[in-house]
Every structure is written in C-alpha cells, then in structure tokens.
Amino acid sequence: MSNRKLLISSLNLLRRRSRPISTLPTNRTPKSDPPIILDHSSRQSAHSRVPKKPIHGSKLDCAVFGRDFSSTSSGLGNCWSCGAIAASKPFLFCDICRSVQPFDQSVDYFQIFGLERAFAIDDTGMESKYKDWQKKLHPDLVHTKSEKEKEYAAEQSARVIDAYRTLRSPLLRAIYLMQLEGARVDEEQTVSDPELLAEIMEIREAVEEAANPPALQQIQFQVKGSLDHWSKSFENAFKKRKFEEAITSIQRMTYYSRINEEIMRKL
Known part of the structure; x- marks a missing residue:
C-alpha cells in the first residue's frame, strides 16, 4: 500500500x-x-x-x-x-x-x-x-x-x-511537443470562430439525442474525421515551425477530442 x-x-x-x-x-x-x-x-x-x-x-x-x-x-x-x-x-x-x-x-x-x-x-x-x-x-x-x-x-x-x-493521444502528444519547444499552449482558450462553435453545438446535441449505438458510431465517424483533419493541420504547421497555427489546430483538436470522449462514454 x-x-x-x-x-x-x-x-x-x-x-x-x-x-x-x-x-x-x-x-x-x-x-x-x-x-x-x-x-x-x-x-x-x-x-x-x-x-x-x-x-x-x-x-x-x-x-x-x-x-x-x-x-x-x-x-x-x-x-x-x-x-x-x-x-x-x-x-x-x-x-x-x-x-x-x-x-x-x-x-x-x-x-x-x-x-x-x-x-x-x-x-x-x-x-x-x-x-x-x-x-x-x-x-x-x-x-x-x-x-x-x-x-x-x-x-x-x-x-x-x-x-x-x-x-x-494525438492531442496530448501535440501539446507536449509544443511544450518541448517552449511555446505557450492554452488548449482551454475559447475559440472565436462562430462556424466551429455552431458545429460543435450541433454535434453535441446529436450525441445527446442519439437513440442507439449505431447512431453514435455514425456521429463518431464524423468527429474522428474532423480530429484527423486538425491533427494533420497541426503536423504541417509544427514541421514548418508555424507555432501560432499549430496552437490553433490544438485548440480545435481539443473540441473534437472531448466530443469523442463523450461518445465513448455512451457506447
């Protein structure tokens, strides 16, 4: 003990x-x-x-x-x-x-x-x-x-x-890489992108209303696609040492990662 x-x-x-x-x-x-x-x-x-x-x-x-x-x-x-x-x-x-x-x-x-x-x-x-x-x-x-x-x-x-x-974890790995570079990362910062916020709200509502596992899996497929998109965006920005773009990608990865976790808990 x-x-x-x-x-x-x-x-x-x-x-x-x-x-x-x-x-x-x-x-x-x-x-x-x-x-x-x-x-x-x-x-x-x-x-x-x-x-x-x-x-x-x-x-x-x-x-x-x-x-x-x-x-x-x-x-x-x-x-x-x-x-x-x-x-x-x-x-x-x-x-x-x-x-x-x-x-x-x-x-x-x-x-x-x-x-x-x-x-x-x-x-x-x-x-x-x-x-x-x-x-x-x-x-x-x-x-x-x-x-x-x-x-x-x-x-x-x-x-x-x-x-x-x-x-x-792609998200945690991205954050860790930025920290190794000495870049300041605040993945909790609210993103001021009306389209993204509206999309996130719609996805969360769909998750709440999903009646069965197949419906959740369909939503998860969409979420993973978005997460993969922003993961690649981070990778490209990080390779070019465009750290502001990399942090923007991390903030969006955070939104989709959390929705994916919500779905996993319901499955």
Missing part, C-alpha cells in the same frame, strides 16, 4: 513539474489507463547480481540519469549504485546491478520509448516497451531496497506511465 501511495504521489509531482505551461485535459476514463505490469522474478536477481565494488572501464548498454553524481567525459555519467559507465539514454535502469536510476529532466518522453521527436510516430511497439519498463521500474519490485531507490522507482514508474498516456 505504501508503494502505491508513493507511486501516485510521484505521478502527481511529475505532472506538475513536467507540464508547467499548460493543464492537460483530464476527461479520461479509468479503462484508458495503461496496465501495471509486474515481474516478481526480478526480485531475486536484483540482489544476486549487485557488484560490491564499482565497475570501471567497461562500456555498458545503459545510459545516465544522474542527479547526484558526476558525469563522465561522455556527458552520460555512471550508475549511482555500482558505478557502471553509461553508454546511452534513456538510463532508467542499470542492467548490471539492476538498480533503478534517478530522474533526469533532460530525457523526454520520446526517448523513453525510443521514438523520434515528431508528431507522427510509429506506436506499434509502445505497449511492449511500456510493459518492459514496468517490469523493471515498478515500486513493488524494489520493496526490499533502500528508501532512496524506492523513491527513484516511484518517480520513474510514474514518468513512464505519463509518457505512455501522453504519446498515445
């Missing part, structure tokens, strides 16, 4: 720290949450493979996440626990001593899943990668470790969960 509270606390802290510019929509249903994957077999190896002395001079298949240790000449650093030299990012977990690494603000959500920083992503391997991370980072798997490593695990696990949710 204490590990779960620590994980929830870290997730809330992470959201406040990683999204200082904009508040993301919170209309998510419980069934959209990614699963938590545990691999209890890793508990034994976590103890049996920890070297008692730092490992020096070896190049390891892991990267740095250091907050409280010095960097190597490569700028990546070492494992805080065994001293293994980091080779690449992201370094959330040391495969040599099986220690969860500290939070590194310089690593973004795309790096966590090995994706290019772009709006159009190939998410076919994301779920598998997410499960792999949780098998290494979940707080329940370090319940016998130090308090410091428990905190690392709670924070890293929460970060992976938030990264997974963000990148899987």
Whole structure:
C-alpha cells in the first residue's frame, strides 16, 4: 500500500513539474489507463547480481540519469549504485546491478520509448516497451531496497506511465511537443470562430439525442474525421515551425477530442 501511495504521489509531482505551461485535459476514463505490469522474478536477481565494488572501464548498454553524481567525459555519467559507465539514454535502469536510476529532466518522453521527436510516430511497439519498463521500474519490485531507490522507482514508474498516456493521444502528444519547444499552449482558450462553435453545438446535441449505438458510431465517424483533419493541420504547421497555427489546430483538436470522449462514454 505504501508503494502505491508513493507511486501516485510521484505521478502527481511529475505532472506538475513536467507540464508547467499548460493543464492537460483530464476527461479520461479509468479503462484508458495503461496496465501495471509486474515481474516478481526480478526480485531475486536484483540482489544476486549487485557488484560490491564499482565497475570501471567497461562500456555498458545503459545510459545516465544522474542527479547526484558526476558525469563522465561522455556527458552520460555512471550508475549511482555500482558505478557502471553509461553508454546511452534513456538510463532508467542499470542492467548490471539492476538498480533503478534517478530522474533526469533532460530525457523526454520520446526517448523513453525510443521514438523520434515528431508528431507522427510509429506506436506499434509502445505497449511492449511500456510493459518492459514496468517490469523493471515498478515500486513493488524494489520493496526490499533502500528508501532512496524506492523513491527513484516511484518517480520513474510514474514518468513512464505519463509518457505512455501522453504519446498515445494525438492531442496530448501535440501539446507536449509544443511544450518541448517552449511555446505557450492554452488548449482551454475559447475559440472565436462562430462556424466551429455552431458545429460543435450541433454535434453535441446529436450525441445527446442519439437513440442507439449505431447512431453514435455514425456521429463518431464524423468527429474522428474532423480530429484527423486538425491533427494533420497541426503536423504541417509544427514541421514548418508555424507555432501560432499549430496552437490553433490544438485548440480545435481539443473540441473534437472531448466530443469523442463523450461518445465513448455512451457506447
């Protein structure tokens, strides 16, 4: 129970720290949450493979996440626990001593899943990668470790969960990309477009009056078409670094995304 509270606390802290510019929509249903994957077999190896002395001079298949240790000449650093030299990012977990690494603000959500920083992503391997991370980072798997490593695990696990949710959603992914560019995003700002507002009102009325699932699905098809249109509009504007146009697209994506969520709740 204490590990779960620590994980929830870290997730809330992470959201406040990683999204200082904009508040993301919170209309998510419980069934959209990614699963938590545990691999209890890793508990034994976590103890049996920890070297008692730092490992020096070896190049390891892991990267740095250091907050409280010095960097190597490569700028990546070492494992805080065994001293293994980091080779690449992201370094959330040391495969040599099986220690969860500290939070590194310089690593973004795309790096966590090995994706290019772009709006159009190939998410076919994301779920598998997410499960792999949780098998290494979940707080329940370090319940016998130090308090410091428990905190690392709670924070890293929460970060992976938030990264997974963000990148899987076109709207949240668009907002996150703009934040990485330092652009101010207010997706809650009311759009002063009479035609758009009238269309949104008509769609919402149609959703309320829909008598059966097929009727809702027909409306959803229309909504997804509009959402896809504005997603492509955002992608084009973002590539050309026309950030004002990109933000306009995000604001319209927000309207259609919320209607789609309303439909999903009724289906």
